[in-house]
Amino acid sequence: ALITLILALSLGLTLGQTKIKSTFFSRCEKFKEYDCQKLWDAFQQAYVNKDPCKVPVEAYDPLIAAAPFKHQCNKTMFWSKTKDVVHGLTAKRNDCFVTLEDTLLGSVLDNLTWCGKEGSNDTFTTGCPGWSECVNNPVRSFWNRSSAAFADVACGNVTAMLNGSINTPFNPTSIFASVEVPRFIASRVKNLNVVMVIQKNNISNCTDPSLKNLRQSIDTGITFSCKDVSESRIQECGSKPEIACGACW
Numbered sequence: 001a002l003i004t005l006i007l008a009l010s011l012g013l014t015l016g017q018t019k020i021k022s023t024f025f026s027r028c029e030k031f032k033e034y035d036c037q038k039l040w041d042a043f044q045q046a047y048v049n050k051d052p053c054k055v056p057v058e059a060y061d062p063l064i065a066a067a068p069f070k071h072q073c074n075k076t077m078f079w080s081k082t083k084d085v086v087h088g089l090t091a092k093r094n095d096c097f098v099t100l101e102d103t104l105l106g107s108v109l110d111n112l113t114w115c116g117k118e119g120s121n122d123t124f125t126t127g128c129p130g131w132s133e134c135v136n137n138p139v140r141s142f143w144n145r146s147s148a149a150f151a152d153v154a155c156g157n158v159t160a161m162l163n164g165s166i167n168t169p170f171n172p173t174s175i176f177a178s179v180e181v182p183r184f185i186a187s188r189v190k191n192l193n194v195v196m197v198i199q200k201n202n203i204s205n206c207t208d209p210s211l212k213n214l215r216q217s218i219d220t221g222i223t224f225s226c227k228d229v230s231e232s233r234i235q236e237c238g239s240k241p242e243i244a245c246g247a248c249w
């Protein structure tokens with residue numbers, strides 16, 4: 001029985017590792033111009049053989065350097081607590097908007113969990129620390145590092161979709177507020193256009209006090225706007241390619 005258990009455990013480990021590697025490669029190969037093996041190696045060096053609570057954001061510097069984000073002037077789309085509606089839109093309207101998860105690194109690692117372990121060269125997909133269990137965990141550090149790099153190349157007209165169905169649409173603890181907004185500089189970013197996603201039972205909108213904080217925290221040279229837009233209007237823009245980008249809302 002013990003041998004069966006050990007076999008089952010090591011098989012499970014091997015399968016978990018094979019699965020994340022094959023997911024990484026199949027997603028990566030959709031982007032033709034990259035060497036996916038090189039990126040996998042750069043990815044692994046960030047967390048392999050390390051305590052999964054001791055992976056700082058800088059551990060991903062080589063990975064970001066191997067697949068730098070390109071300037072997508074006037075198309076960059078940020079979001080906070082609006083993941084599904086935003087990706088529902090960008091999946092169909094990449095001509096208008098590009099999110100971090102539409103880029104190579106963001107799409108390859110979206111919705112995945114991974115970590116390493118001291119004394120092992122394996123990648124684990126179970127038993128990894130949760131998002132808030134420790135700050136320097138492999139997944140959280142990756143999203144913080146990649147969000148910073150993504151915000152660094154934003155330029156021109158920048159859009160952010162915030163959620164009108166929560167109390168604090170611009171939350172200081174979010175990645176958007178703590179990592180991305182502080183990197184917008186007036187020499188690169190001209191306008192920050194917030195789209196407040198309004199559902200049937202919304203509890204906040206563009207008049208929310210947290211939006212005043214956002215307006216005040218950005219560079220004075222950046223023009224700020226906020227527009228309340230119904231979720232159905234956003235979905236309509238995704239389903240009707242004939243709608244011009246500038247007329248989505």
Ligand code: AVW
Pocket residue numbers: 077078079080081082083099100130131132143147150173174175176177180
């Ligand atoms: P979010 P952000 N447990 O919707 O502004 C697990 O709050 O922070 O928006 N995963 C988590 C947790 C948690 N407690 N909190 C956050 N995440 C992960 C990159 C999870 O993957 C883009 F460019 C969730 O879907 C956006 O502009 C994601 O973080 C910006 O960062 C976003 O959480 C959105 O970050």
